[in-house]
Amino acid sequence: MNGIVKLNLLQFLLIYLLLLVVLAIMKKCKINQTKLLVVASMRMTAQLVLAGFVLTYIFKNPHPPFTVGYLVLMSGFSVYTVLSRNKDLNRRFKGVVALSLVTTGLAIVVFFITAVVKVNFFNPQYTIPISGMIMGNAMTGVSLGLKTFTQNIKTERGKIDTLINLGVTPQKILTPFVNTSLETALLPTLNSMLGMGVISLPGMMTGQILSGTLPTTAILYQIAIIIAITAVTCVSVFCSLFFGYRTLYNKRNQMII
């Protein structure tokens, strides 16, 4: 297999032309998010360029503190993103979400790196990109799960109050909300598995193939990472909601939302 074709700056800049197409369609459809598109593309570019330099440095100097530092930063950023998208949560709920996201994310990363791939956990070449994929997907799942949960609770407030008045326990009332939100958070991952390999060649596999890895090796990694992503989404959303919903009522079973 050949190594990857290196992009020169001009070739690379050509891809930005596609953003002009997006911009034109947004203007035509009066989608008032032009600023977001510009800011998001610039932030994405800046963050990835920075990540490129930082990763190059870390790969050249693979000291454990660098890997750990990157993981801490990644976990912190994912927690921050989830919580900033769900500002209405109470403090204890936020704590539960942060803890669930970080512990389940890291546990699955550790399992993946040390038990499945069987390399040193502090090897940045494996740990950093794999944790990025796992934490990123956990973040999206938890965000979606929480959004669904809080929105449903808001729209069904009348039902909740009525059942509380009639002497139904908050656990019994809120558990169905947890279950529905978990299902909503899981569906995109489950659906994406259906089309994998036929409709889409996922990012990690594409990357490996482009850089010269045999497709047969690339698929093994891809299958492993997809299963890890499904697991982390399920467990992190479940823990966030299952332990989080208990912060919505007190010992006297009074709702505190």
Place this chain on the structure above:
Amino acid sequence: MTLFSLKGVKFKDIISYPNIEIEQGKTTFICGKSGCGKSTMLKLLNGVEAFDSGSLQYCGKEITEYDSIELRREVLLCGQSVYLFDGDIRENFKQFYAYRDLPSPDDNVIKDYLAVCSANFKLSTNCATMSGGERQRVFISICLSFAPKVLLLDEPTSALDENTSTELFENILRYCSKRDITVIAISHNTSLVRQFADATINLED
């Protein structure tokens, strides 16, 4: 016998209740302007809201000493906003009973409770297509069917005309007095209060 006794009860520094005693077996109406704390008082009585200071006793014992869920089942609050599940009347009884971990009553029992609440509809009637007043009566009949010791009614006739309101109250009070259920109600309808109140609590005084 005194059923409830409130002494110096304050709620979130917004509402200060006067000292109040509510007698068992007497139909008590709570009156007062909007926002004076009538609905909150009912919520304090069945413990779904907490008060900040003072003493609130039920049957001579502080309300906080009771198991909160048992208390709510005994002192049942039929709230102001009516909630019914999608589906017909039978399905609604079934769903509410499932939430309370009880087997759904059979059709005849359901019909009896509907009759008490002047809601003689077919059990297969879809609740979504009912009027506000009809839904309100079905909801009250579900609440009543749980056989509480105290029934708290928050504006039970808000969506009903004068005649149906009177008929509903007559039926409910007759049913409750036979079964030793004490009724505490909020109503803006002064003629209902005049007709049915054994005692009145005016929160504006």
